[in-house]
Amino acid sequence: MPIQTMKGALRALILLVIFFIGVWSHSSGLIDDFLFYLPDIQFLMGEHLWLTAVSGGLAILVAIPLGVVLSRPSMARWAESLMQVLNVGTTIPTLAVLALSMSFLGIGTTTAVFGLFVATLLPITRNTYAGLKGVNPALMEAAAGIGMSPTQRLFRVELPNALYVIFAGMRTALAINVGTVPLAFLIGAGGLGELIFTGIDLYDPVMMLAGAIPTALLAIVVDALIAFIAFALVPRGVNPARA
Amino acid sequence: MIRLEGLTKVFDTKQGAVVAADHINMEVPSGEICILLGPSGCGKTTTLKMINRIVKPTSGKVFIDGEDTTGMDTQTLRRNIGYVIQQIGLFPNMTIEENITIVPKLLGWDRAKYRERARELMAMIALEPDAFLKRYPNELSGGQQQRIGVARALAADPPVMLMDEPFGAIDPINRAVIQDEFLKMQQVLKKTIMFVSHDIDEAIKMGNRIAVFREGKLVQHSSPDDLLADPKDSFVESFLGNDRALKRLNLVKAKEIITQNIGTVSPSDSLETALSMCNDFGYENSILMTNDQQQPAGIVMRSVAQTAKGYCRDHFQNVPAMVGLDDDLRTVASLMLAHDMTWLPCIDDQGRVCGQVTQRALTHHLGSRFRAQQGSPVSTAPISEE
Numbered sequence: 001m002p003i004q005t006m007k008g009a010l011r012a013l014i015l016l017v018i019f020f021i022g023v024w025s026h027s028s029g030l031i032d033d034f035l036f037y038l039p040d041i042q043f044l045m046g047e048h049l050w051l052t053a054v055s056g057g058l059a060i061l062v063a064i065p066l067g068v069v070l071s072r073p074s075m076a077r078w079a080e081s082l083m084q085v086l087n088v089g090t091t092i093p094t095l096a097v098l099a100l101s102m103s104f105l106g107i108g109t110t111t112a113v114f115g116l117f118v119a120t121l122l123p124i125t126r127n128t129y130a131g132l133k134g135v136n137p138a139l140m141e142a143a144a145g146i147g148m149s150p151t152q153r154l155f156r157v158e159l160p161n162a163l164y165v166i167f168a169g170m171r172t173a174l175a176i177n178v179g180t181v182p183l184a185f186l187i188g189a190g191g192l193g194e195l196i197f198t199g200i201d202l203y204d205p206v207m208m209l210a211g212a213i214p215t216a217l218l219a220i221v222v223d224a225l226i227a228f229i230a231f232a233l234v235p236r237g238v239n240p241a242r243a
Numbered sequence: 244m245i246r247l248e249g250l251t252k253v254f255d256t257k258q259g260a261v262v263a264a265d266h267i268n269m270e271v272p273s274g275e276i277c278i279l280l281g282p283s284g285c286g287k288t289t290t291l292k293m294i295n296r297i298v299k300p301t302s303g304k305v306f307i308d309g310e311d312t313t314g315m316d317t318q319t320l321r322r323n324i325g326y327v328i329q330q331i332g333l334f335p336n337m338t339i340e341e342n343i344t345i346v347p348k349l350l351g352w353d354r355a356k357y358r359e360r361a362r363e364l365m366a367m368i369a370l371e372p373d374a375f376l377k378r379y380p381n382e383l384s385g386g387q388q389q390r391i392g393v394a395r396a397l398a399a400d401p402p403v404m405l406m407d408e409p410f411g412a413i414d415p416i417n418r419a420v421i422q423d424e425f426l427k428m429q430q431v432l433k434k435t436i437m438f439v440s441h442d443i444d445e446a447i448k449m450g451n452r453i454a455v456f457r458e459g460k461l462v463q464h465s466s467p468d469d470l471l472a473d474p475k476d477s478f479v480e481s482f483l484g485n486d487r488a489l490k491r492l493n494l495v496k497a498k499e500i501i502t503q504n505i506g507t508v509s510p511s512d513s514l515e516t517a518l519s520m521c522n523d524f525g526y527e528n529s530i531l532m533t534n535d536q537q538q539p540a541g542i543v544m545r546s547v548a549q550t551a552k553g554y555c556r557d558h559f560q561n562v563p564a565m566v567g568l569d570d571d572l573r574t575v576a577s578l579m580l581a582h583d584m585t586w587l588p589c590i591d592d593q594g595r596v597c598g599q600v601t602q603r604a605l606t607h608h609l610g611s612r613f614r615a616q617q618g619s620p621v622s623t624a625p626i627s628e629e
Contacts, residue, residue, distance in 0.1 A: 160334075
């Protein structure tokens with residue numbers, strides 16, 4: 001069978017399945033049950049996004065300068081060891097980080113932001129460092145050879161050329177961040193985790209899904225948003241998406 | 244002018260100290276191209292990069308236009324030296340215009356001036372400004388990119404340029420084109436240029452002087468012709484290759500080996516005269532016939548003169564080939580081979596015959612410098628003694 005026909009058949013099948021899922025969820029009252037949680041979802045989503053924005057924003061503000069500092073030639077001896085320290089932040093499960101930080105920061109938003117911040121920090125630092133180290137040495141030699149100062153080299157050559165990789169790090173980190181925020185509910189910081197964990201405890205799958213589906217959608221939206229910013233900000237000559 | 248005094252670089256490696264450049268003393272006069280030539284690892288690139296401090300010299304001094312650069316601020320020094328590298332190193336995040344104008348911007352030129360300069364440079368390297376200025380480096384071919392690389396180095400009109408195998412990564416056909424364009428530009432710009440190459444043919448073509456390096460030492464520093472004619476030692480000789488006499492063909496002009504006494508006949512001479520002239524001048528095949536203005540009109544074959552009777556004007560053939568005074572010997576030799584002739588008439592700018600170039604003179608000129616060296620094996624030189 002020709003590929004074209006197969007693709008067409010597959011598409012039709014998928015549409016059909018989606019249609020029947022819709023029919024089924026409506027007839028079984030699932031959609032109505034789901035809509036019952038709409039005000040909760042709206043409120044919790046706000047909290048959720050706020051946690052992501054604060055912890056993610058702080059992580060970006062710290063991680064990029066940190067990556068820049070680590071990538072300087074004078075730091076070459078320490079860079080990998082320091083990177084390992086940051087790695088620990090990722091190897092410890094976020095839940096454990098939250099539990100640990102709870103023991104000295106108490107419960108509440110601050111602790112949640114701290115835990116999320118730690119989990120988000122590494123991918124951004126790692127990518128900033130790797131992106132800067134990955135800049136073609138010939139560019140660095142040319143930049144030095146025509147008389148740019150180290151600062152000019154950083155801002156005019158290194159960062160613009162590493163920007164795509166840095167943005168890739170931010171996408172990964174923030175998607176993880178959005179997916180981790182539900183845990184914040186466990187230490188009393190709110191967010192969509194409230195619906196998820198309560199739903200699990202009450203054996204109420206609809207309530208659980210009312211938290212889980214918006215969380216997944218948020219992760220996709222945040223990822224797409226950063227991809228869009230990257231598309232707009234990364235110079236055309238070094239942007240694979242615009243080649 | 245670039246002058247190096249006792250320039251030395253010692254690298255500390257795990258195997259101990261390695262001397263990459265050992266007390267290099269040399270001078271490149273203003274407006275000349277000096278080629279640093281040698282096999283890889285000979286110290287030529289290290290020497291070049293010590294001039295703009297990409298490599299920090301261990302000791303020694305660099306003078307540019309008579310001024311000691313030791314005390315100069317590194318950034319200032321580099322902004323006044325054009326720098327072209329083999330990997331081209333255009334900034335992919337910037338447009339062609341931004342790439343070209345980067346040094347003028349660093350030097351604080353105003354916007355109108357550096358934009359005007361960008362268009363000027365594009366015209367110089369024969370790329371259409373409107374078509375290229377707004378594009379990005381990855382949209383250009385390798386040859387075009389390196390032209391932009393050269394333009395960037397020339398942007399602030401520095402008196403001195405350093406070029407590190409600038410045309411090494413370009414395919415041979417484009418390389419020849421870019422080399423020619425660059426030489427044409429250099430005739431106007433008269434920059435003082437240090438140029439690293441490992442290609443002997445490029446060195447001969449581009450260089451006013453050639454400095455041959457070996458294991459961190461400057462072995463020989465002379466004009467291309469002197470280098471080919473008189474290599475200092477067996478290393479230089481083997482580096483230049485067995486066909487170095489042929490390479491010299493490019494460097495010598497026909498006027499340097501021309502002999503004035505050329506035998507010619509006029510259309511009104513008889514074939515007998517032509518034959519005796521052939522014998523007098525030793526022409527084995529033919530003799531040149533000229534008109535009243537001393538311009539070549541044809542040749543009379545010796546075989547015809549021997550067998551026929553009459554006048555030259557009735558028994559001539561077209562002149563198969565002629566050379567100009569400024570043609571190089573490569574062209575001359577090629578014409579001789581193509582037309583199976585042992586001599587060629589040589590004409591001046593007005594098209595008048597001014598002498599002849601003989602095969603004997605050619606081989607003699609190329610061979611004389613080799614024979615001048617005593618004790619060197621002649622077997623490598625393709626010159627046959629008659």
